[in-house]
Amino acid sequence: MFAVNRGLKRSIYHVLMLLAAGALIASPVMAQISTVDPNDVIDSDLGTPPPAATAAPAQEVAPTVQDGVPTDAPATLPETSTASPAISTEATYQEDDLIGAAEGVFGKSAQGLGKLIENILKKEGRPNGYIVGREVGGAFLVGLRYGSGTLNHKVEGQKPVYWTGPSIGPDAGANGGSTFVLVYNLYDTEDIYERYPGGEGIAYLGGGFNASYLRRGDVVLIPIRVGTGIRLGANTGYMRFSKKQRWLPF
Structure with missing residues (x-):
């Protein structure tokens, strides 16, 4: 035991x-052993920063109002209009201006002149130019015409003009006097220096006036002639405008 x-x-x-x-x-x-959180070790290896704190929602601030309009409101762009611009009436001559200019050429004694211009304007509208000047002409079946004056354009002002014109037809006599020409659709005054064909009937027995009609493209000329002489007939021809005096009528 x-x-x-x-x-x-x-x-x-x-x-x-x-x-x-x-x-x-x-x-x-x-x-030597200490307690370690495995999540911290993984985060340190990846270099991932700790999650940021959630930001608090921004508080709504009422806009500052001055004279009933928010001062911090975004600017409003002006609306773009697609409508076509209206045609300005200042680009043409008024009836009173034309009658006054015609009376300055022919004198107020030209009976019926104002009524003639008024009727033309009712039919053709207002022109954007007119010519004042003088001319002489004569014909015996074949006619010639020479003239000079000033083109008045509503936009481009004044320019000197000269014109010649042959004609043919049952026409005989001679006449001379003042000329007033209504000019339509002349947007470039350089376009006046061309040939404008047309025709007219003439009846001068000591004196009188007549109107004719000429056209080239969109440009229309309506000459009104008042003068003295003896001439009777009708013809067709043209007026050729130039910057300098020409003696050859063609």
């Missing part, structure tokens, strides 16, 4: 010594 107890005690002693040695070895290792 003593031997058994002695052997058991020795075994217990050896076990206790082994446990004490294990405790001495394990204590420095346990001192």
Whole structure:
């Protein structure tokens, strides 16, 4: 019994010594161990910053109003109009201006002149130019005409003009006097220096006036002639306008 107890005690002693040695070895290792969150380790490896705090929603600020209009409201662009611009009546001559200019050429004694111009304007509208001048002409089946004057254009002002014109037809006599020409659709005064064909009937027995009609493209000329002479007939021909005096009628 003593031997058994002695052997058991020795075994217990050896076990206790082994446990004490294990405790001495394990204590420095346990001192170096610390608790680590695996999520923090992953974030540090990826370099991902911690999530930012959620910003608080901005507070609505009422716009400042001055004289009933918000001062900080966005500017409103003006609307673009697609309507065509209206044609200006200042680009043409008024009836009173034309009658006054004609009376300055022919004198107020030209009976019926104002009524003639009024009727032409009712039919053709207002012109954007007119010519005042003088001319002489004569014919015996074949006629010639020479004249000079000033073109008055509503936009481009005044320019000197000269004209000649042959004619042919049952026409005989001679006449001379003042000429007043209504000019329509002349948007470039350089276009006046062309030939304008037309025809007319003439009846001068000591004096009188007549009107004729000439056209080239969109430009229309209506000469009104008042003069003295003896001439009777009808003809067709043209008026050729130039910047300088010409003696050849063609």
